[in-house]
Every structure is written in structure tokens, then in C-alpha cells.
Amino acid sequence: MRLNRTFILFYATLSLLVGCKTNYLPQVTYANNIVVDNTIPADSAIIAFYTPYKAQLEKEMNKQIGYSNHYLTKVRSQPEFLAGNFFAEAMLHVAKQIDPQTTIALATKDGIRAEVKEGPITVGAMFELMPFENTITILELKGSDILELCDFIAKTGGQPIAGFTMKIKDEKPVDITIAGEPLDLKKTYKLVTYDYLANGGDYIKGIVNPIQRINTPYTVREQLIKYVEELTSKGQNVNTQLDGRITILK
Amino acid sequence: MEELQYLNRRKFIKGLAALGLIAVTSCFSTISAKPKEDIKITILHTNDVHSRVEPFPLDGSRYQGLGGAARRSSLISNIRENEKNVILLDAGDMFQGTPYFNLFDGEVELEIMSRLGYDAGTFGNHEFDNGIPGILKNFDKAKFPFVTSNYDFSKTDLAGKTKEYIVLEKEGIRIGIFGLGVSLEGLVDPKNYEQVGYLDPVEVANRIVPILKNKEKCDLVICLSHLGYSYKDDKISDLTLVPQTKDIDLIIGGHTHTLLDRPTEVRNADGKITLVNQVGTGGVRLGRIDYIFNPISKEKKVSYNNNYDINTKFDK
Numbered sequence: 001m002r003l004n005r006t007f008i009l010f011y012a013t014l015s016l017l018v019g020c021k022t023n024y025l026p027q028v029t030y031a032n033n034i035v036v037d038n039t040i041p042a043d044s045a046i047i048a049f050y051t052p053y054k055a056q057l058e059k060e061m062n063k064q065i066g067y068s069n070h071y072l073t074k075v076r077s078q079p080e081f082l083a084g085n086f087f088a089e090a091m092l093h094v095a096k097q098i099d100p101q102t103t104i105a106l107a108t109k110d111g112i113r114a115e116v117k118e119g120p121i122t123v124g125a126m127f128e129l130m131p132f133e134n135t136i137t138i139l140e141l142k143g144s145d146i147l148e149l150c151d152f153i154a155k156t157g158g159q160p161i162a163g164f165t166m167k168i169k170d171e172k173p174v175d176i177t178i179a180g181e182p183l184d185l186k187k188t189y190k191l192v193t194y195d196y197l198a199n200g201g202d203y204i205k206g207i208v209n210p211i212q213r214i215n216t217p218y219t220v221r222e223q224l225i226k227y228v229e230e231l232t233s234k235g236q237n238v239n240t241q242l243d244g245r246i247t248i249l250k
Numbered sequence: 251m252e253e254l255q256y257l258n259r260r261k262f263i264k265g266l267a268a269l270g271l272i273a274v275t276s277c278f279s280t281i282s283a284k285p286k287e288d289i290k291i292t293i294l295h296t297n298d299v300h301s302r303v304e305p306f307p308l309d310g311s312r313y314q315g316l317g318g319a320a321r322r323s324s325l326i327s328n329i330r331e332n333e334k335n336v337i338l339l340d341a342g343d344m345f346q347g348t349p350y351f352n353l354f355d356g357e358v359e360l361e362i363m364s365r366l367g368y369d370a371g372t373f374g375n376h377e378f379d380n381g382i383p384g385i386l387k388n389f390d391k392a393k394f395p396f397v398t399s400n401y402d403f404s405k406t407d408l409a410g411k412t413k414e415y416i417v418l419e420k421e422g423i424r425i426g427i428f429g430l431g432v433s434l435e436g437l438v439d440p441k442n443y444e445q446v447g448y449l450d451p452v453e454v455a456n457r458i459v460p461i462l463k464n465k466e467k468c469d470l471v472i473c474l475s476h477l478g479y480s481y482k483d484d485k486i487s488d489l490t491l492v493p494q495t496k497d498i499d500l501i502i503g504g505h506t507h508t509l510l511d512r513p514t515e516v517r518n519a520d521g522k523i524t525l526v527n528q529v530g531t532g533g534v535r536l537g538r539i540d541y542i543f544n545p546i547s548k549e550k551k552v553s554y555n556n557n558y559d560i561n562t563k564f565d566k
Contacts, residue, residue: 027542033535042320
């Protein structure tokens with residue numbers, strides 16, 4: 001009885017002090033994040049659910065479209081890398097078919113999502129390289145815009161490009177050449193990139209105010225696939241090289 | 251009632267007891283509805299699963315062989331068998347990262363999350379990769395709500411289809427959940443979010459949390475955040491959000507793919523602890539946090555006014 005009385009008194013006082021809804025004091029007791037590895041058996045119902053999707057996906061993804069002579073690497077710390085060169089060269093190739101005046105191509109390190117293994121190239125490899133549904137976009141830019149773009153490229157330690165070369169000295173661009181000629185600030189140039197970047201993605205500088213913009217419905221990924229298939233049909237392999245298009249001067 | 255009558259005869263506690271009686275009476279239904287034993291609420295969560303339906307391939311990459319929706323399903327089922335009150339949440343970027351998304355437009359991801367019994371999710375930036383139509387394409391496959399407190403979708407076709415917050419109730423314990431998304435500028439093609447309004451995460455948190463706490467009488471407040479764990483610059487993140495807010499018990503984070511072994515304790519504006527947790531990417535880990543709600547007993551001193559008692563087990 002005495003305990004009960006004490007309890008009620010205590011409870012009544014407490015209820016008064018804390019109100020009705022904070023009667024419970026939460027206590028964190030266990031908070032370890034659990035690794036999902038092969039010690040956990042797979043739920044066969046979930047596997048059964050996605051198996052038909054997987055079969056369709058694998059059929060599509062495992063289709064071989066070409067062959068790469070090299071492992072197309074992505075090395076973020078390097079001013080140029082093979083996966084980036086391949087990507088930019090493929091875009092430039094495609095853009096020249098749409099507008100022959102296109103001379104340069106631009107992608108970003110962030111946009112190169114995977115490496116491509118040496119040997120057979122599959123559709124799946126192109127999906128991993130470029131999973132996004134972005135479309136080919138051609139921009140006509142002033143020479144001064146190109147300089148601003150090169151400034152951005154230099155500041156970020158290089159970006160995947162094709163059709164032009166530059167050197168980076170103290171995070172500044174020097175010796176910019178386009179199609180073998182020095183950059184002419186009075187001229188205009190046509191650059192191919194994709195809509196996401198043309199719209200200001202990845203905080204890119206120099207390309208957001210073009211003189212002219214050509215939007216296309218062609219996704220970058222389907223054009224990468226087409227580029228590889230074209231090489232294959234001509235009996236060629238993908239043979240991307242590092243050529244010093246961007247070099248950092250010490 | 252004998253005890254109360256006895257108390258009423260005692261002059262020095264007469265006033266107090268009378269007040270107490272009012273309190274007891276006004277809370278009577280609550281007290282009788284709540285069991286005396288501890289109530290355990292188990293929070294399970296994922297973030298940035300990025301269409302990783304199957305485990306990461308064995309290709310030498312950082313997470314090779316880890317993850318997989320079928321394993322996650324077993325793990326969650328197992329926990330549900332042992333725990334009465336399980337809540338399963340996701341902090342966004344369900345989409346993009348494997349061809350499952352490119353080929354099936356989110357159908358597989360949302361179907362699996364529904365089958366696993368997710369209680370709520372929020373949107374990461376990659377949910378917007380194919381614009382609002384991309385979100386809507388298989389939206390009906392999600393049998394759970396999305397909380398998106400700081401995106402204004404009123405001018406889009408998503409209007410009215412997401413929640414500002416939700417309240418779940420388990421054994422009388424009320425759990426309020428809201429969602430904070432990252433600014434889409436620079437992350438998503440502007441054409442894919444041009445009609446989406448972005449509201450300041452701190453302002454939104456400080457508007458919604460008092461609603462959850464006071465109006466909705468929530469015992470536990472959880473924020474599903476896709477703001478990111480922390481940044482080198484002063485960009486808003488989970489770690490910088492906490493000191494500018496109060497009464498958030500737990501932030502389930504995402505976006506930065508931060509792999510934590512256990513939650514980070516951060517002091518909020520009241521000097522109390524808010525837990526911040528995040529479990530990498532691709533479903534390689536399942537976050538788990540258990541909250542025990544104790545019916546008030548003599549051992550608990552109300553004057554502490556502490557919401558949390560982080561015990562020693564948690565410190566290890």
C-alpha cells in the first residue's frame with residue numbers, strides 16, 4: 001500500500017511537471033549498423049521477383065558491340081585519362097555528323113561513371129560508363145568563353161576533352177590550341193557536350209551563355225554505343241590513347 | 251482510490267495531490283492504454299541504394315560482394331521476427347547506378363522496397379534524373395509514403411503526392427518523420443526541376459519539428475535527410491543542421507555515401523544529443539537504432555529533463 005501510494009504521488013507530480021505525452025524517456029540501447037554480406041541468406045521470394053527483370057537486363061547488357069585494345073581507366077588525379085578521352089572523342093565524332101563545324105568536345109570527370117575493361121565491349125559497359133539519360137548538345141561559343149572554360153578546366157586539374165589541347169601552369173591555362181591553331185579570342189567555336197552540362201551542371205564555367213545552342217534528342221549513351229558499333233563495322237577496335245592533350249607544367 | 255483519499259487528508263500535500271489528481275485524470279486514458287513494460291522501437295534504414303538490386307559484383311571494387319535486396323529482405327524479416335516494433339526507412343537516391351534503373355525506370359527498386367515493407371522514404375537528387383515524369387512513371391509501385399518537407403512540388407504533377415511529414419504509432423509511442431532534400435542546383439539538370447521550389451532546410455526543420463513535438467505529440471522525431479553528412483565548406487549538412495535545430499532525435503542521412511559503424515552524436519541548439527547516421531551506398535549496410543521507452547519510475551529523475559540516456563553499450 002505504501003509503495004502504491006508513493007508511486008501515485010510520484011506519478012501525479014511527474015505528470016504535472018512533464019505533461020501527458022512525455023511520460024516516456026527514450027533510451028538508445030543498440031545502434032550498430034549491420035553489414036549485409038554473404039552470411040545473410042538471400043530471400044528467395046525477392047530473387048524470384050527480380051529474376052525475370054534480370055534475365056531481360058542481362059540479355060540486353062551482355063550484347064557485344066566492339067573491342068577495346070586498352071583498359072580505359074579513370075584516374076581522377078590525372079589531367080587526362082583513357083575513359084575520358086574515349087568519351088569525349090566519341091561525342092566529337094557524333095557531333096561532326098550532326099554539325100560538321102563542331103571542332104571540340106567537353107565532358108567532366110564527374111560524368112565519367114566507370115572504367116571500360118580491355119577486350120570485348122558490351123552494351124552494359126556503356127551503361128556503366130554513362131548511366132544518365134543526357135542528350136548531345138552543340139554550343140557555339142565565343143573565343144573568350146572558351147578561355148573561361150579552359151580556366152575552369154585548369155582550376156579543376158583537367159577535364160575530359162577532345163579537339164583541343166592546353167597546358168596548365170599554376171592552375172591557369174596556357175598554350176591553348178584548337179585544331180592545331182592557337183585559340184583566337186575573336187573567333188567562335190562549336191563545342192559538343194551534353195544537356196546537363198550545357199544547363200550549368202557540375203558548376204562548369206564558360207559554356208552557359210552560348211551564341212547558339214543545338215539541342216538533339218540523341219542520348220550520349222546510345223551515341224557511345226553507335227560509335228563503337230561503327231568502328232566494329234569498319235573492322236576497327238577502340239584504340240584510345242593518352243596524347244598529352246592536357247598537361248600540367250611543374 | 252483509498253490511497254488518494256488518504257493523501258487528501260494530509261494537509262501538507264493536499265494542494266499537490268489535488269493538482270496531481272487533475273493530471274492523473276487528464277492523462278487517465280493515456281496511462282491505462284500504455285503498458286508498464288519497456289517499449290522498444292527498432293529503426294532500420296538504408297540510403298543511396300542506387301538501384302543496387304543484386305550485390306556488388308566481385309570485381310575488386312570497394313564493396314564487392316556486399317549488399318543485395320534479397321539478403322536485406324532476409325535480414326529485415328529476421329529482425330521483425332524478434333522485434334515487435336520495427337520501422338524501416340530510406341533517405342533517398344533509390345534510383346540510378348545500375349541498368350535496372352535505365353531499363354525499368356524505377357519499377358524494380360520501388361517494387362522491392364514495397365515488398366520489404368518500407369514505412370517511408372524521401373527523395374535524393376538522383377530521383378530527379380529523369381525529371382518529375384521520371385518520378386511519376388512508377389510512383390504507384392511504392393506502397394509507402396515519401397516525406398519531402400523542403401521541396402515545394404505544388405506547381406508540378408507531383409503536387410499532393412508526397413507528405414510534409416508523417417506520424418507512425420507503435421504501442422502508443424508516436425514517431426514523427428519528416429524529410430529534408432539537398433538543393434538540386436548543380437546536381438540535377440535545371441529542366442528536370444524548374445518547377446520545384448526549394449525551401450531552406452533549417453527553416454523547414456524549425457517549423458515542422460515543433461508541430462511534430464507539440465501538435466502531434468510525438469515521442470520520437472526522425473529526419474530523413476539527403477543533405478549529406480558534412481562538407482569542407484559551409485554548405486548545409488546533417489552535422490551543421492543539428493546545432494541549428496532542437497528536438498530531432500535522429501537524422502537518417504544520405505547523399506555523401508558516408509559509411510558509419512554507428513551513429514554520430516551531435517549537440518543540438520538545446521545542448522541535447524541528436525544522432526546522425528548513414529550507411530554508405532548500395533545497401534552494403536543496414537542501419538539499426540533501438541529506442542527503449544521506459545514508463546516513468548522512481549529511478550528516473552524528471553528534473554534532469556533529458557530526452558536521452560545514451561548508455562555505455564552505445565559508447566563502445
